[in-house]
Amino acid sequence: MSKWKFRNVLIASIALLSLVSGARAGDLVVDVNADVDPFGNDQMSISSLLSFQSANTLYALPMFNAPVGDHAAYWDNMVEQYDSAGVNAIAVWLKGNNHEATFANFVTAANKRGVADKVKIMPFDDNAASWTAMRNYQTTGHYDYSTLFDMSDPANWAYIWNNILKVFWQNVPDANRYKINGRPAYAIWSAAPAFLSHLNGNGSKMIGYLRQQCQSTFGFNPYILVPGDWIPNDPSSSAAGVVDGVYPWFVPVPGAPYKEWSTNTYNGVKYGVAVPQFHISSPADPNSSTWIIDPQNGNTLANGLNNTIGAGCALTLVEGFDDYWENTECWRAANVDRNGNALGYAQTYFDYPNERINILRAHSSTPFPANLKEEAEGCDAFAGGVSGGGVYRSGNISIQTCADTGGGWNVCSGKNGQTLTWDSVPFPGATHIYLRAACALSGKSMHFVIDGASYPAVNIPNSGGWQNWVTVDMGAYSVPVNSYHTVQLVWNADDCNINWWRLGPASGGAIGNGIYRIVAKTTGNVLSCRGGSYANGAIAELQPANGANYQRWSVTNLGNGYYSVRVVNADGTIGDSLDCTGCSPNDGTQVELWSYNGGSCQQWGFTQQPDGYYSIGTAGTKTGGAHDVLDGAGCSGAAGANVLLWGWDGYPNGCQQEWSFQPA
Template sequence: MRHRTGPWHTSRVLLVCGALAAAVATPAALDGTASAAPAATAAVVDNGGTQLSHRAANVTGALGVTFGFETSTIAGGPYTNQGNTIYNLPLYQAAGQPSSQFWLDAVEQLVTAGVDFVAVDTRGYVPGSAVPNGGGDPRELTQLVAAINQAGAADKLKIAAFDDTPASMTDKKNQVKHHTGGYDPVFDMGDTTGAGEGGYQYLWDNDLKAFFQAVPDNLLYKVGGRPLVYLWSDNSFAFGNQGGGHSAAMLSYVRSQAQAQFGENPYFVTDQSWIANDPAVASVADGQDAWFGVPSPTYTNDTLNGHAFGATVPGFHFVTGSSNMVIDPNHGQTLVGDLANTVGKGDDLTLVEGFTDWLENAALWRTENAPYATTQRDYPGQDLNILRRYSKAPFPGTLTVQAETADSATDTTAGNDFGVYRADSLDVQTTTDTGGGWNVGLIATGESEQWNEVPLQNTEDLTVRVATPNPGTQLRFVVDGVAGSTVTVPNTGGWQTWQTIDAGTFQFQPGTYHTVRIEYPNGGLNVNWWRATAS
């Protein structure tokens, strides 16, 4: 069962944020042609690195994450929830920035994580309301679509729906009929028109229809050619009259409308409560999940129609008043174990709560650069790296790492000189390079950026996207303490005139993860991203 920690609008946050951290499959819009290559040298051999668990090659199930887009999440705060201590605050500082930048950063992180789909937490809207009508307004998803296209990631990231049914149906019905919101009176599943305390329009017209209007067909995540739609609980805290075929009839109606209006036949995965409350749902739903428990089980596997469905969470912490709901993330090992027992056990679909769920300390995004006691993560990109390990490409053939996403940095000046993206001393500015986003700027002599647990194996060619009006600036890669060649960066013609340069070749052991640092022996340049390409 899904756990509530307060009013619907603050109890559950599911995904989004920033400018993707460690390695990501290269978006086409960010491709650069390498130039200014140094003289050919032998590959630098690094026999170090770490062996970590990851998805086996014969495992084919899909991996997705839930993604809540509440107003405070997109706005960068306030990060408060009924007195609960908030640990995993984001690295990306969204406050004061355009919402389009929040979505662009979110896409980068999702692509970095290697997930097959992002299941956006839809909560419907009140007819006639401005956009957004609170968190989860599906009409707002046009911004996610725009960000995916801007990043050139349409072939890498797809969108599913995760319908927060108590919010989209019961709460919205009570806003419309009683001008109150909340879950009392409960939603009558037997009322088809809304004459009483129900109405199919809340799930279809004011919710999933808007989802299909916002998300084009080419960006829908599909199972066997059918768009994936998760539906959360229809239990008695928010619903009544579910049995007798009533819940099944509602799903059949939604399916018929999606087919008639959009030519789409939804692949419904329901919370187990749907079939428990109305056995007729088994003939309409395509799958079901059992969610997770607090404090246990931290993962579940469920089956329907011969397919297996996993659900899990990286951690959970809601402690306030009489509530004491905790799942210890255990330095990332809870998520590792849960993915090994869902993805790794061959579940056809695995869904992880909750990419942006800072409200319950279940967020998967890059956290702020702070000690474990503050973030409950060992380093900012830890959960993204764990997700990628259980993605379909734990060792991507092409890995692009955004400079602003460094897990740690050595900077010679206090504070972020440009005041965007992150709150520590790394100097990050908005870039005008292809694809947009951010770059690290005003890099001085002696500075460096570092990333942890980067998947690199066999022979990897390294390139860097640079800009500088200065001659003679220098950089070098140091991997696991092994230094590569020092590369002289050409004068590109300006601080935002970008060029991709070769930065050497490394040889690694198969299936290993590494600490990668870029050092700057002679500063005076900007860096947008670096890339490792298997050769």
């Protein structure tokens, strides 16, 4: 096949999982497409996908029937799925021709959904397309590789900067950028001689030029990742300070088995690659019979993550999410075709629509989110409803756009006995379930069924309108700590619109007495004692959860609106208190351990925010009467960040000022 056809097939979506200090998983970053190609043509609408499927092998269509040209709807849906998967960021393909400006739509959607503090964005440069093919198109009118991209020409370095990378950074504010070690990350795809010439001795110069331009234009030094073929083709790039990381991107070899995961080490840091499935889409391709990886009911992806993350990789790239060209998708897959016919495993290679999202989340930094949220329209199965005409998804389920905070969609026109079901839902332990509902009538109720056991029906109040939304506490649900369950929502009467449901503590913001991990919303890292110390003066910081007692906290309601928060000692006894250094309530005060005395610097107030997370404030007030809150130093939830006091920035904000309490 042609080089460009091969390029379309080979480049795939990836997910990047980072490991810090021996933890199971760190950041999860998925590599994705825009909804349009670099010439502005639609490539992700349902009509485009169906057209592709008619001539190629495409197994798993997305659940979402994306309309042509509705950029806001496309990104709104995708951002919700990234968040559901535990994704911390997306790595987006750069294609050139001002294509990079389209990712401003992601920023808008992330801000609208209220997840901009959790889901960031980084550039992944599809340099065969953005450097070589697009450069040729702009000079000769031919989008091909007939003229290789000359890496010895400084004018070409300027082309990369002015036409690709600078455009991306101009459209992505600093608050939305994904960073490694505090530096915005940037990845390059290939060093193949099929696309580039004169790389040897010049790749390092080009990287130096890009660093200089980033520093002078935007004030930062990027964290640059290159593929495994870069340094062999340009040994000068192995010099200290040229590249920051090397990931082992795989390239299929005709006639050879395609390995589902791989690892390598660069400068003492181990990197990995895994894939959930692989199948070249064109049946005319002579290599299609050998370029196949069987998903094995999700076990291929889980096994790949176990052998990369589980083997100590600092970064693991997982190919997938929206790469339908190679059938590596991790998106929420359709289980009903456009005519309402059920699609099974043989047609989709998914056991259920959210299967791969759930596997990604299980290997992320937050496998059991205390405030897990499930969208009604994204359920794994439905029954008893009526067709909504294909809005959002096909089948006998009515869905409409939603006017609730965050937008999105909601299930509407519910029928008595109608059900929505979710498989393999992670519960951190005993919890309440909250239902987001709108109903213009009285006398309606709904109930949940967990693993086949029905729970009591709960009245859904008359909210005064079908888009007037209220959150209903559906009661307490007792399940084992860190366990998976099948959850079903049932209508007990016609009507009632449903947006979502989520897990959380008892309503009113009250936290029960007990032992908890205190988890950062932005990263899933947990409140920890530096160096594993239990002594007076031990610094409070964030680290990945590892099960140690110095990450477990005894929380006790003091009866005055505040709580004590004390570390669990190595022997299981209750130890020192979380304390403000010098008993200061002011901005920048380091939080530390100190012998418990019950004073105001050891009393903490928990305020539940609209998303179910908590701000943790001091009992003492600073000048002016305000209460500071626990904050990740430098506005960060990263591993190693000190936990300080700082003024509350309001909800929502991009800093690490919100926390969840997970039973421990």
